[in-house]
Amino acid sequence: MSTPRTRLTPEVAIVGGGPAGLRAASELAQSVSGDVLVLEREHEAGGIPRHCAHTGFGIRDLHRVLNGPDYARRLVRATEAAGAVIRTDAMVTGWTGDGGLEVTTPAGLAQVHAKAIVLATGARERPRTARMIPGDRPDGVYTTGMLQNLVHLHHREAGTRAVIVGSELVSWSAVLTLRHAGCRTVLMTSEHRRPEAYAAFTVPGRLGLRVPVRTRTRVARVIGKGRVEAVEIEHLDSGSRDVVECDTVVFTGDWIPDNELVRAAGLPLDGGTCGPVVDSELRTARPGLFAAGNVVHPVDTADVAALDGVQVATSVLEHFAGRAGESGGVRIVADEPLRWVSPMVHTPGGRGPTRGRLLAWADTYRPFPRVTVRQAGEVIARRRVPWPAAPGRVFRIPGELLDAARPDGGELRISLG
Amino acid sequence: MTASLGTPPGTTVVDVAVIGAGVVGSAIARLLSGHELDIALLDARDDVGDGTSKANTAILHTGFDASPGTLESRLVAEGYHLLKDYADRTGIPYEPTGALLVAWDDEQLGALPELQRKAERNGYHATEIVGPGEVYAQVPALGPGALGGLTVPGESIICTWTTTLALATDAVRRGTRLLRGHRVESVTVDGDHTVLHTSAGDVRARWVVNAAGLGGDVIDGHFGHDRFHLHPRRGELFVYDKQARPLVDRIVLPVPSKLGKGVLISPTIYGNVMLGPTAEDMTDRHDTATTESGYAFLLDKGRRIMPSLLREEVTATYAGLRAASDVSDYTIEVDAVQRYAVAGGIRSTGLTSSMAVAEYLVDLLGKAGLSLHPRDELPEPPHMPNIGEARPRPYADAERIARDPAYGTVVCFCERVTRGEIRDALSSIIPPHDLDGLRRRTRAMNGRCQGFYCGATVTGMLRDAPRRGEGQQR
Structure with missing residues (x-):
């Protein structure tokens, strides 16, 4: 029994109106000719910061210190001012047979067919x-x-x-x-x-x-x-x-990404993050489908998620311009004590990861860890960093440690020590 | 509707009081209230189906493996068709998945022909013994080492929560007075009627039916009988994430053996996968805690049966108590002198057999002297909200959303429960008293996030709901 759905055809559809999705939308709305549509299932956009009453938001992206609700409101206003459309109470429930999004809203059912889709669904606690x-x-x-x-x-x-x-x-x-x-x-x-x-x-x-x-x-x-x-x-x-x-x-x-749409799309999950496998440009294996924010690195702070939004917006524009090469670079693998590294694919000659840093999650505490990158068993980079790797928070790895990676050299293994 | 509705139950005498608003008691009350009778349906707990019924493994059984010749065998076989037909009329979610018994060792393999003969003696002729190739073709995700199996295509999964709720709602619509929070503490006789002294006042009845589930032997004792003894058997189970659902499309049953019953893996009507239950004999009739040893047992079994399932996330864990009796068959008897009937020792098969148990027991009541005049006009059976995945749910129903946007407002994202459905449950004929009751009616907060996103909204809707019908029911 197929049920009638209103067909929407924005240029870009963004699933999730948290910091990553909103920031991606506000960047893209200024640069693409068609509509940029944010689908947010909550009654209000803004994501997790909406209910984090404490301060400390906005440092890295807005260069000011705000409390969570103020930060969320500011993101929403900026997104709307840029011309993006935010639909709240709009829940994406699955994929249509031809790669569109099935959406339930109080105004009825819709199917959304966009030239690019960004998954910014975030993460939750187990x-x-x-x-x-x-x-x-x-x-x-x-x-x-x-x-x-x-x-x-x-x-x-x-x-x-x-x-x-x-x-x-x-x-x-x-x-x-x-x-x-x-x-x-x-x-x-x-x-x-x-x-x-x-x-x-x-x-x-x-x-x-x-x-x-x-x-x-x-x-x-x-x-x-x-x-x-x-x-x-x-x-x-x-x-x-x-x-x-x-x-x-x-x-x-104990974060886990909201990965249902990733899996429903038939895309592989990363064994460490349980989120989608993306490259440094935040592209998934399906052309035109991107992912950004804490769905790819569960979890970093809201401002880092927002900067992912900037990164993914650039990637979407390159995709539209036909400049995007094939996604499919060199797989990055986390070795103990690292549980995961994000992004999971290194694009040789690409823009590099958001903020020039790889994000990782450590299962044991190391005060001044030495990061080692190996390819085909050989050490291609090794550097001691002056910040700790510790469980329960993101460990940042300088992106240039991958500069020596050979495109045809096989997977990159990152470890501490 | 009967004239006495609304008057305090302590002062009037109902024709029949049914103790226990589980699936069996609700089926009995529903059937009785199709006659010119004033019926009260009592439950100790604050909700219908809140005892053993809610903890059922939710399988609509063909009865293929019952002991042939028993009352249980006969009533399960009859009840299967009665309930299936009732489910079709009321919208109780069920899905004819079929089952596959899997033999993992030579003893189990050797037991399959006898199981097939048993099914034949129970009047079920559709089983088939299959080799390992067919076993893996049917359930490719099974772990290595399966030697063969027995198919039981008629076994189905069903929503146990909606089944009890439908029967109880039907009973109430037919005029049954539902008295929740009425725990029967003692029983006295007053002339031509029985007085049930409950935690919420006396209930007077000409006839009493004991369908008290796990408390059935205690109630039976109040009437001076010592026919069967129950003890709680705790069953723990895991419900895995919906993303595991592609792993298994039918019920995977263990072959009963000397070493114990083993556990099953089954799709649930809500689109999840269930692993369990354990079977732990208890003394405490209220201990529904899950345990470390139970978890370890389930994980050990699950690892063997379907290792890939264990890589999925666990959405929920439950422990429920089932009634285990020292009498192997159901005890369904009527004492005409006492005007007292019992449906006792109705184990987990009671979900399937409930409507047949009701027919059997009501027939006995009639023979014992209860006058059974069918009522001329009965309300239609209720149309239950669809909380199963076999048919489209409100969030995917364009027409329904067009009529009422509340069905397009998804509140519980994981289970896709809409504001309209929660509102309906809160204003239904038998509204929930607490969060668990709301969860059983709508699935809200039963999903993988367990309330991370929707918990505040859902509990807020429950808190703000007007307590309609409270005076009548409590």
Whole structure:
């Protein structure tokens, strides 16, 4: 049973109205003759920053410091001023047989056929179920995303005593949200040997917010009928267990891209990011289909996602101009302790990655890591960098380390040490 | 509609009180209220189908593997057709996927001919024994080592939540008074009627039907019987992401063997893949926690049966309690003197057999003296919201969105649940009392993000919903 759909034919369709999608739209709207259409499934565009009430947004892209909602509003205004069309409450549900997007909106069903499509669907935190934490199934178990939606957008209450699982940047964001809602964080757990977030955050965090952090600790069980009553935690080295009373548990970090459209398009997922495989120009294997933002690197900050939007806009224009060569360069592979590297394909002679940096995710802490790039077993570049690689946050790798890569030399393997 | 509707149940005497608004009790109440009778349907919990029914593995069974000659075998076979027909009329989502029993060792392979003979004795003739080539042709994602299989093309997947809700809604539309949050704590006799002392007041009834599921033996004890003993059997299961759905298009069943029952892998009617259940005998009738050992067991089994499934994301984990009885068959009996009937020990097959159990039990009630005069005009069966994937859902229905834009406003992105569907559930004849009830009616928040995006909106809609019918029902 096929159901009638309104046919829309913008020049560019962008799926997702967060920082990456909006910035791509505002860049493209100034340069293409046809329409640039942003499809946003939420009621308001702006993405995750909309419910991050704290400051620290806009540093790298707008060169100013804003809080999340202000940053989101500014992006939306700039996008509309540039002439792009943002459709909210517009959910892309799949692909038409000929590569168009199927869209559900309150105004009806649409199919969108564009000359270029940018996937900017972002990432979300794995909930408790996906982390396979057993126990009861009471209320009071959240991800940061749900918590911040509840507190900042819906002005609802959290509990009074919270345990936060994870100690990434986003975990401290959860602490602030809880504090705003009058809920004390009684414990933060980290499976790593040290909290993942920057020292600049954790030291004042521990002191100013008085949050005890237990490292090498995991939550083994959730306890409580109706509402959370406690969690059982386990020390990973000793195996010893404790019960911590709380009425709120927030599972933070552990990001996974919203990759449904990527997979539905028949495109391969990267084993490390679980997002699409893209090259430095943010092209997927399908000509005319691009991806940008945290769907390709789960997750970096909003401003980096926005700068991806600039990068992908240039790539779309090159595609329109017929200047884009074949995508298909040299595969980049992350070796331990790196879980993933983004982009996943190096384009020899290309523009290089966004901001000239590869992004990577480390599973163990290295204070001043030496980055090594190998091709066909030979070291083609090695450099010590003056910043740490640490779990729970993006590790940046200078893009020029790939300059010596040979186009026909086989895959590039990046490791630390 | 009966004249007594709206009066407090403690002061009037209903003709029949049915204890337990699970799938069996709801089917019984629905059938009884098709007669000139005043019916009350009680449940201890705040929702219908909130006990063993919600934890069913949601398979519409042919009954091929029942013990031949038992009441269970007969009622499952009859119930299969009754429920399928009812599902067609009410829109209960189901999908005729078929099943494949897979033999992984020589003992299991050797058991297949006997299973086929058993199916024949149960009146099911469509099974076929197949070799490993055909097994892998049917389910290419199976792990290595399958030696053969038995196909059961009639097995289907069905929405257990909607089934109970449809039967209970139908009962209420026919005039049944649904009394949720009424836990029967003791029973006394007052002249010609029975008084059920519940956690929310007394309910007086001329006849009582015990369909209390996991509490069935306790209620039976209140009436002085000691016929069967139940214990909870906990079943844990994993629901994998919809992206795993292409891996399996039919129910993959274990071959029962001396070493235990094994676990199944099944597509769900919601487009996911299920792995489970475990079978752990318990004493606590309320412990529905999932466990580390249960997870380890499932992962170990799953790794063997379908290793590629384990590379997918887990969307949800559940644990439910099923009723395990020390009597191998159903216990469905009527005591004419006490004017009391029991449908006890109805295990997980009860989802399929529920409507046949109702017919069998109501027939016994009639023979025992309950006057059964069919009513002339009955309301049409309800048309249930489609929360299954076998047919188009509101978000993909252009006509429906044109009539009401709320069906084009997707609130829960992962499960594609619209504002209109949530609104409808909240104002339905049996509205949910809590988030789990709303989830069972709409699928909202049941998806891979578990509320990351929509949790605040969905819980807000629940909180702001007017409590319609609350006075009647609680």
